Amino acid sequence: DGGITQSPKYLFRKEGQNVTLSCEQNLNHDAMYWYRQDPGQGLRLIYYSQIVNDFQKGDIAEGYSVSREKKESFPLTVTSAQKNPTAFYLCASRPLSGGETQYFGPGTRLLVL
Amino acid sequence: DQQVKQNSPSLSVQEGRISILNCDYTNSMFDYFLWYKKYPAEGPTFLISISSIKDKNEDGRFTVFLNKSAKHLSLHIVPSQPGDSAVYFCAARVFYGGSQGNLIFGKGTKLSVKP
Numbered sequence: 001d002g003g004i005t006q007s008p009k010y011l012f013r014k015e016g017q018n019v020t021l022s023c024e025q026n027l028n029h030d031a032m033y034w035y036r037q038d039p040g041q042g043l044r045l046i047y048y049s050q051i052v053n054d055f056q057k058g059d060i061a062e063g064y065s066v067s068r069e070k071k072e073s074f075p076l077t078v079t080s081a082q083k084n085p086t087a088f089y090l091c092a093s094r095p096l097s098g099g100e101t102q103y104f105g106p107g108t109r110l111l112v113l
Numbered sequence: 114d115q116q117v118k119q120n121s122p123s124l125s126v127q128e129g130r131i132s133i134l135n136c137d138y139t140n141s142m143f144d145y146f147l148w149y150k151k152y153p154a155e156g157p158t159f160l161i162s163i164s165s166i167k168d169k170n171e172d173g174r175f176t177v178f179l180n181k182s183a184k185h186l187s188l189h190i191v192p193s194q195p196g197d198s199a200v201y202f203c204a205a206r207v208f209y210g211g212s213q214g215n216l217i218f219g220k221g222t223k224l225s226v227k228p
Contacts (some may be wrong), residue, residue, distance in 0.1 A: 088154070100206050105156050
């Protein structure tokens with residue numbers, strides 16, 4: 001079954017703690033994306049990667065970091081520098097050639113204790 | 114400055130009637146427009162898209178219309194069903210530059226279809 005998986009579904013962060021959200025895809029897609037959704041807001045782009053070992057900042061990258069060591073995986077770390085991390089985080093992917101559609105994972109809800 | 118705008122936060126329609134969701138954009142550098150449907154606590158699912166060189170695309174109960182001169186697109190759902198109740202996001206794809214392929218999303222419209 002091809003798709004995008006995100007884990008965990010819920011994540012709790014203590015003050016000053018870094019946490020990492022997992023995103024894995026077996027669709028053989030080249031590009032991967034991380035978005036943040038807040039209530040009443042659209043999806044805002046945090047980071048994206050079009051090839052392995054390369055990634056670019058999106059519109060709200062401050063306080064976040066990513067890596068792209070494998071084509072299938074694009075983990076997102078929410079660092080202690082992100083002062084308002086409570087949100088719903090969505091990972092997406094798409095093929096670079098012939099694909100305008102991004103496909104989304106089920107999301108991770110991050111809450112601050 | 115929002116490049117993709119969905120000015121109606123919510124819409125309520127009766128089952129069986131038409132739902133019309135609207136979206137405006139300000140940038141001419143988009144080559145595709147997409148609609149996604151999202152249920153609470155789930156990821157968005159792709160519904161339908163339209164190329165900037167077309168003015169209509171239809172898929173079953175869903176039709177998207179594009180008016181390039183007005184920089185406006187709309188999603189029509191006919192007939193509306195209670196299962197269509199969700200948040201609908203309009204998105205536009207950037208077609209040039211370093212962010213080629215990236216999507217710009219509107220804030221969404223919450224559709225409620227009443228039985």
